[in-house]
Amino acid sequence: MNKPYLFIFTGTSGSGRKTAAHKALENSGILHIPSCTDRPPRDKERPDQDYRYVSKEKFNVLNQNGFFTETVQIDRHRYGIGKRYLVLALNAGNSVYLVLNREGSDTIRRIYGERAIRIFLYVDKKTVSERLESKGTSYEIIDSYLSHYSEEVTYRKACEHVIENRSLASTIEQIKKIVNSYLTPAP
Numbered sequence: 001m002n003k004p005y006l007f008i009f010t011g012t013s014g015s016g017r018k019t020a021a022h023k024a025l026e027n028s029g030i031l032h033i034p035s036c037t038d039r040p041p042r043d044k045e046r047p048d049q050d051y052r053y054v055s056k057e058k059f060n061v062l063n064q065n066g067f068f069t070e071t072v073q074i075d076r077h078r079y080g081i082g083k084r085y086l087v088l089a090l091n092a093g094n095s096v097y098l099v100l101n102r103e104g105s106d107t108i109r110r111i112y113g114e115r116a117i118r119i120f121l122y123v124d125k126k127t128v129s130e131r132l133e134s135k136g137t138s139y140e141i142i143d144s145y146l147s148h149y150s151e152e153v154t155y156r157k158a159c160e161h162v163i164e165n166r167s168l169a170s171t172i173e174q175i176k177k178i179v180n181s182y183l184t185p186a187p
Protein backbone atom coordinates (compact mmCIF):
# COMPACT_ATOMS: atom_id res chain seq x y z
CA MET A 1 0.00 0.00 0.00
CA ASN A 2 1.24 3.51 -0.71
CA LYS A 3 2.09 5.55 2.33
CA PRO A 4 -0.07 8.64 2.71
CA TYR A 5 1.41 11.75 1.10
CA LEU A 6 1.04 15.42 1.95
CA PHE A 7 0.67 17.47 -1.24
CA ILE A 8 1.49 21.08 -0.47
CA PHE A 9 0.31 23.79 -2.85
CA THR A 10 2.56 26.77 -2.47
CA GLY A 11 3.72 29.65 -4.63
CA THR A 12 2.80 33.24 -5.19
CA SER A 13 -0.48 34.53 -3.74
CA GLY A 14 -3.20 34.86 -6.34
CA SER A 15 -1.51 32.32 -8.63
CA GLY A 16 -4.54 30.04 -8.45
CA ARG A 17 -3.36 27.47 -5.89
CA LYS A 18 -6.71 27.01 -4.15
CA THR A 19 -8.73 27.01 -7.37
CA ALA A 20 -6.48 24.54 -9.20
CA ALA A 21 -5.90 22.25 -6.21
CA HIS A 22 -9.61 21.92 -5.39
CA LYS A 23 -10.56 21.29 -9.02
CA ALA A 24 -7.77 18.80 -9.65
CA LEU A 25 -8.31 16.82 -6.47
CA GLU A 26 -12.08 16.84 -6.02
CA ASN A 27 -13.35 13.25 -5.89
CA SER A 28 -9.75 11.99 -5.73
CA GLY A 29 -9.99 10.71 -2.17
CA ILE A 30 -7.17 13.08 -1.21
CA LEU A 31 -8.45 15.18 1.66
CA HIS A 32 -8.09 18.93 1.89
CA ILE A 33 -6.93 20.10 5.32
CA PRO A 34 -8.12 23.70 5.53
CA SER A 35 -6.09 26.12 7.64
CA CYS A 36 -7.53 28.04 10.54
CA THR A 37 -7.22 31.80 10.29
CA ASP A 38 -8.14 34.79 12.40
CA ARG A 39 -8.77 36.92 9.34
CA PRO A 40 -12.41 37.58 8.46
CA PRO A 41 -13.93 35.81 5.46
CA ARG A 42 -13.76 37.80 2.25
CA ASP A 43 -16.58 38.26 -0.24
CA LYS A 44 -17.37 34.97 -1.97
CA GLU A 45 -15.31 32.88 0.46
CA ARG A 46 -17.31 30.03 1.87
CA PRO A 47 -16.73 29.18 5.54
CA ASP A 48 -14.84 25.91 6.02
CA GLN A 49 -14.13 25.59 2.30
CA ASP A 50 -10.78 27.37 2.11
CA TYR A 51 -10.37 28.30 5.78
CA ARG A 52 -11.86 27.69 9.18
CA TYR A 53 -12.46 31.20 10.46
CA VAL A 54 -11.91 31.84 14.16
CA SER A 55 -11.64 35.00 16.28
CA LYS A 56 -8.23 36.37 17.28
CA GLU A 57 -8.95 35.35 20.89
CA LYS A 58 -9.84 31.80 19.89
CA PHE A 59 -6.74 31.52 17.69
CA ASN A 60 -4.56 32.57 20.64
CA VAL A 61 -6.15 30.06 22.99
CA LEU A 62 -5.81 27.25 20.44
CA ASN A 63 -2.20 28.19 19.83
CA GLN A 64 -1.37 28.26 23.55
CA ASN A 65 -2.93 24.81 23.88
CA GLY A 66 -0.63 23.35 21.21
CA PHE A 67 -3.48 22.90 18.73
CA PHE A 68 -1.42 23.78 15.65
CA THR A 69 1.27 21.86 13.77
CA GLU A 70 2.55 25.20 12.54
CA THR A 71 1.41 28.82 12.44
CA VAL A 72 2.42 31.90 10.50
CA GLN A 73 1.60 35.60 10.72
CA ILE A 74 1.16 37.41 7.42
CA ASP A 75 0.48 41.13 7.60
CA ARG A 76 -2.07 41.47 10.41
CA HIS A 77 -3.42 37.93 10.32
CA ARG A 78 -2.50 34.50 11.55
CA TYR A 79 -2.89 31.11 9.90
CA GLY A 80 -2.33 27.59 11.18
CA ILE A 81 -2.86 23.92 10.41
CA GLY A 82 -4.73 22.03 13.13
CA LYS A 83 -2.59 19.06 14.17
CA ARG A 84 -5.62 16.92 14.96
CA TYR A 85 -7.12 17.20 11.46
CA LEU A 86 -3.83 16.34 9.82
CA VAL A 87 -2.91 13.44 12.08
CA LEU A 88 -6.38 11.90 11.95
CA ALA A 89 -6.37 11.88 8.16
CA LEU A 90 -2.85 10.51 7.85
CA ASN A 91 -3.37 7.85 10.53
CA ALA A 92 -6.43 6.68 8.64
CA GLY A 93 -4.16 6.16 5.62
CA ASN A 94 -5.45 9.15 3.63
CA SER A 95 -3.21 11.40 1.60
CA VAL A 96 -3.98 15.08 2.13
CA TYR A 97 -3.41 18.45 0.51
CA LEU A 98 -2.66 21.81 2.05
CA VAL A 99 -2.27 25.35 0.71
CA LEU A 100 0.61 27.08 2.49
CA ASN A 101 3.13 29.85 2.16
CA ARG A 102 6.85 29.07 2.08
CA GLU A 103 7.38 28.97 5.87
CA GLY A 104 4.53 26.50 6.33
CA SER A 105 5.77 24.39 3.41
CA ASP A 106 9.26 24.24 4.92
CA THR A 107 7.88 23.24 8.31
CA ILE A 108 5.74 20.43 6.92
CA ARG A 109 8.61 19.18 4.77
CA ARG A 110 10.88 19.19 7.84
CA ILE A 111 8.36 17.16 9.83
CA TYR A 112 7.25 14.71 7.12
CA GLY A 113 10.34 14.54 4.90
CA GLU A 114 9.82 12.94 1.49
CA ARG A 115 6.14 12.29 2.13
CA ALA A 116 5.64 16.08 1.79
CA ILE A 117 5.50 17.01 -1.91
CA ARG A 118 5.63 20.72 -2.68
CA ILE A 119 3.86 21.85 -5.85
CA PHE A 120 4.72 25.46 -6.63
CA LEU A 121 2.28 27.52 -8.73
CA TYR A 122 3.04 30.94 -10.13
CA VAL A 123 2.01 33.51 -12.70
CA ASP A 124 3.65 36.85 -13.41
CA LYS A 125 2.66 39.89 -11.34
CA LYS A 126 0.72 41.55 -14.15
CA THR A 127 -1.43 38.45 -14.61
CA VAL A 128 -2.14 38.29 -10.87
CA SER A 129 -3.37 41.91 -10.93
CA GLU A 130 -5.44 41.44 -14.07
CA ARG A 131 -7.13 38.25 -12.87
CA LEU A 132 -7.94 39.65 -9.46
CA GLU A 133 -9.12 43.03 -10.81
CA SER A 134 -11.43 41.26 -13.23
CA LYS A 135 -12.95 39.36 -10.26
CA GLY A 136 -13.54 42.64 -8.37
CA THR A 137 -10.91 41.92 -5.69
CA SER A 138 -10.10 45.01 -3.62
CA TYR A 139 -6.91 46.96 -4.33
CA GLU A 140 -5.88 46.43 -0.72
CA ILE A 141 -5.81 42.66 -1.20
CA ILE A 142 -4.11 42.87 -4.61
CA ASP A 143 -1.42 45.13 -3.10
CA SER A 144 -0.91 42.73 -0.24
CA TYR A 145 -0.47 39.79 -2.67
CA LEU A 146 1.99 41.72 -4.82
CA SER A 147 3.98 42.92 -1.81
CA HIS A 148 4.81 39.28 -0.98
CA TYR A 149 5.50 38.26 -4.58
CA SER A 150 9.30 38.57 -4.60
CA GLU A 151 9.85 36.69 -1.34
CA GLU A 152 7.50 33.86 -2.43
CA VAL A 153 8.62 33.44 -6.05
CA THR A 154 12.19 32.45 -5.17
CA TYR A 155 10.86 29.46 -3.22
CA ARG A 156 10.17 27.58 -6.46
CA LYS A 157 13.78 26.34 -6.50
CA ALA A 158 13.18 24.37 -3.30
CA CYS A 159 10.00 22.69 -4.52
CA GLU A 160 9.60 19.25 -6.03
CA HIS A 161 7.32 20.49 -8.85
CA VAL A 162 6.76 23.88 -10.48
CA ILE A 163 3.77 24.86 -12.64
CA GLU A 164 3.12 28.14 -14.39
CA ASN A 165 -0.65 28.47 -14.13
CA ARG A 166 -1.52 29.94 -17.52
CA SER A 167 -4.41 27.74 -18.60
CA LEU A 168 -6.40 26.34 -15.69
CA ALA A 169 -7.25 23.16 -17.64
CA SER A 170 -3.60 22.45 -18.31
CA THR A 171 -2.62 23.19 -14.69
CA ILE A 172 -5.28 20.79 -13.44
CA GLU A 173 -3.99 18.07 -15.79
CA GLN A 174 -0.42 18.62 -14.62
CA ILE A 175 -1.45 18.41 -10.96
CA LYS A 176 -3.34 15.17 -11.57
CA LYS A 177 -0.34 13.69 -13.34
CA ILE A 178 2.04 14.66 -10.55
CA VAL A 179 -0.23 13.32 -7.82
CA ASN A 180 -0.86 10.06 -9.68
CA SER A 181 2.86 9.54 -10.14
CA TYR A 182 3.14 9.18 -6.35
CA LEU A 183 -0.06 7.26 -5.74
CA THR A 184 0.05 4.76 -8.57
CA PRO A 185 2.39 1.89 -7.71
CA ALA A 186 5.20 1.33 -10.19
CA PRO A 187 4.55 -1.76 -12.40
Ligand SMILES: Nc1nc2c(ncn2[C@@H]2O[C@H](COP(=O)(O)OP(=O)(O)O)[C@@H](O)[C@H]2O)c(=O)[nH]1
Residues within 6 Å of the ligand: 013, 014, 018, 035, 036, 039, 070, 071, 072, 074, 079, 080, 081, 099, 100, 101, 102, 103, 104, 105
Ligand atom coordinates in the same frame (compact mmCIF):
# COMPACT_ATOMS: atom_id res chain seq x y z
N1 LIG B 1 2.21 28.67 6.88
C1 LIG B 1 0.93 28.72 6.58
N2 LIG B 1 0.52 29.46 5.54
C2 LIG B 1 -0.80 29.49 5.28
C3 LIG B 1 -1.73 28.79 6.06
N3 LIG B 1 -2.96 29.03 5.55
C4 LIG B 1 -2.79 29.83 4.49
N4 LIG B 1 -1.48 30.11 4.32
C5 LIG B 1 -0.90 30.97 3.28
O1 LIG B 1 -0.93 32.28 3.78
C6 LIG B 1 -1.29 33.21 2.75
C7 LIG B 1 -2.61 33.84 3.14
O2 LIG B 1 -2.94 34.86 2.31
P1 LIG B 1 -4.41 35.43 2.21
O3 LIG B 1 -4.34 36.62 1.35
O4 LIG B 1 -5.06 35.62 3.55
O5 LIG B 1 -5.25 34.25 1.59
P2 LIG B 1 -5.35 33.59 0.17
O6 LIG B 1 -6.44 34.30 -0.56
O7 LIG B 1 -5.72 32.20 0.51
O8 LIG B 1 -4.03 33.67 -0.55
C8 LIG B 1 -1.37 32.40 1.47
O9 LIG B 1 -0.11 32.38 0.84
C9 LIG B 1 -1.71 31.02 2.01
O10 LIG B 1 -1.34 29.99 1.15
C10 LIG B 1 -1.26 28.01 7.16
O11 LIG B 1 -2.00 27.36 7.89
N5 LIG B 1 0.07 28.03 7.38
Ligand SMILES: Nc1ncnc2c1ncn2[C@@H]1O[C@H](COP(=O)(O)OP(=O)(O)O)[C@@H](O)[C@H]1O
Residues within 6 Å of the ligand: 012, 013, 014, 015, 016, 017, 018, 019, 020, 099, 131, 132, 135, 165, 166, 167, 168, 169, 171
Ligand atom coordinates in the same frame (compact mmCIF):
# COMPACT_ATOMS: atom_id res chain seq x y z
N1 LIG C 1 -5.51 29.64 -15.06
C1 LIG C 1 -6.29 30.63 -14.63
N2 LIG C 1 -6.76 31.53 -15.50
C2 LIG C 1 -7.53 32.55 -15.09
N3 LIG C 1 -7.89 32.79 -13.81
C3 LIG C 1 -7.44 31.92 -12.88
C4 LIG C 1 -6.63 30.78 -13.23
N4 LIG C 1 -6.33 30.10 -12.09
C5 LIG C 1 -6.95 30.77 -11.08
N5 LIG C 1 -7.62 31.85 -11.54
C6 LIG C 1 -8.35 32.87 -10.76
O1 LIG C 1 -7.36 33.61 -10.05
C7 LIG C 1 -7.88 34.04 -8.79
C8 LIG C 1 -6.93 33.65 -7.67
O2 LIG C 1 -7.00 32.25 -7.49
P1 LIG C 1 -6.81 31.58 -6.05
O3 LIG C 1 -7.06 30.13 -6.27
O4 LIG C 1 -7.61 32.28 -5.01
O5 LIG C 1 -5.26 31.86 -5.79
P2 LIG C 1 -4.33 31.53 -4.53
O6 LIG C 1 -4.99 30.44 -3.76
O7 LIG C 1 -3.04 31.11 -5.14
O8 LIG C 1 -4.19 32.84 -3.78
C9 LIG C 1 -9.26 33.43 -8.65
O9 LIG C 1 -10.20 34.41 -8.99
C10 LIG C 1 -9.25 32.30 -9.67
O10 LIG C 1 -10.55 32.04 -10.18
